[in-house]
Amino acid sequence: MPVTNVTPDLDQLTLTIDAEFAAPVERIWQVYADPRQLEKVWGPPGYPATVVDHDFTAGGRVTYFMTGPEGEKFAGYWDITGVDEPNGFTFDDGFADADFNPNPDLPVSKNGFTFTAGGAGTKARYVSTYASAEALQQVLDMGVVEGSTAAINQIDDLVA
Amino acid sequence: MTEDEDRADAWFHALADRTRRDILRRVLAGEHSVSALAARYDMSFAAVQKHVAVLERAGLITKRRQGREALASGDVAAVRSVGAMLSDLESLWRGRISRIDELITTDTEPTEKPEPKER
Numbered sequence: 001m002p003v004t005n006v007t008p009d010l011d012q013l014t015l016t017i018d019a020e021f022a023a024p025v026e027r028i029w030q031v032y033a034d035p036r037q038l039e040k041v042w043g044p045p046g047y048p049a050t051v052v053d054h055d056f057t058a059g060g061r062v063t064y065f066m067t068g069p070e071g072e073k074f075a076g077y078w079d080i081t082g083v084d085e086p087n088g089f090t091f092d093d094g095f096a097d098a099d100f101n102p103n104p105d106l107p108v109s110k111n112g113f114t115f116t117a118g119g120a121g122t123k124a125r126y127v128s129t130y131a132s133a134e135a136l137q138q139v140l141d142m143g144v145v146e147g148s149t150a151a152i153n154q155i156d157d158l159v160a
Numbered sequence: 161m162t163e164d165e166d167r168a169d170a171w172f173h174a175l176a177d178r179t180r181r182d183i184l185r186r187v188l189a190g191e192h193s194v195s196a197l198a199a200r201y202d203m204s205f206a207a208v209q210k211h212v213a214v215l216e217r218a219g220l221i222t223k224r225r226q227g228r229e230a231l232a233s234g235d236v237a238a239v240r241s242v243g244a245m246l247s248d249l250e251s252l253w254r255g256r257i258s259r260i261d262e263l264i265t266t267d268t269e270p271t272e273k274p275e276p277k278e279r
Contacts, residue, residue, distance in 0.1 A: 002261045003254055008246035015246050019257045023264040031260055041259040044252060126253060140248050 004119070013130040020119035028115050028122045029086030032056070039064065047074070052100065058083050062091075063100040075100055078111075088114035093128075107135030167219065174218035179203070180211045187221050188234035194223075197232065 005018035031037045035051035043049035047066040062078040078091040095106040110129045130136045198208035215221045
């Protein structure tokens with residue numbers, strides 16, 4: 001069970017996820033530094049991600065789109081704000097149009113990922129911050145479909 | 161306490177049906193008229209109306225009238241609390257983390273490695 005702790009902060013609209021991976025820090029770093037690996041883990045089931053640009057440096061931009069079950073495309077970008085290889089990086093995560101122009105009407109979340117040696121190999125901490133409850137809802141309504149369905153699907157198991 | 165338990169009973173009763181769960185997912189994503197909801201299911205309009213009524217009684221969705229249409233949406237207070245939204249997001253993150261786990265596990269099993277298969 002790789003997720004060790006989940007801390008939602010309802011006032012700050014921050015979600016902090018702690019996880020442990022049975023691999024060294026450099027290996028976990030590689031998942032993000034290699035676009036072909038990143039696209040294997042980023043999109044939810046049924047929404048595979050394709051990473052297009054991958055300028056993984058401070059000030060650089062990563063662009064990607066997720067393809068839905070009916071072929072619909074959800075484009076997004078990361079503006080990398082800080083990189084500390086292999087210990088972590090920070091970025092702003094936003095939505096974009098089909099040409100990867102950032103969509104200013106949709107919310108941008110601030111994210112910080114840190115990787116430290118420990119536990120089973122690497123302790124990872126993922127912190128995502130949203131500007132408002134509306135922003136959070138918009139994000140969930142967008143490509144993050146798995147979020148709400150997976151939560152409701154747990155009820156299926158409960159009542160089965 | 162009893163009130164909470166009654167409410168939980170109503171929730172689980174309402175959610176024990178796959179059509180109703182599907183309806184709830186759809187109205188959480190946005191407001192839908194009952195006829196738009198019904199178009200997707202292989203059952204009568206009246207049957208879909210009944211499912212919507214069960215969800216409404218359980219407090220999971222609200223309905224409002226607009227002209228001849230009844231518009232259903234997920235109940236904001238009951239279902240869309242910020243807490244619930246964060247736990248929705250949590251499941252996305254759990255998915256990502258388990259996929260990283262799978263990815264790094266394949267490293268240690270050379271037979272699973274996607275080595276060039278062409279010969």
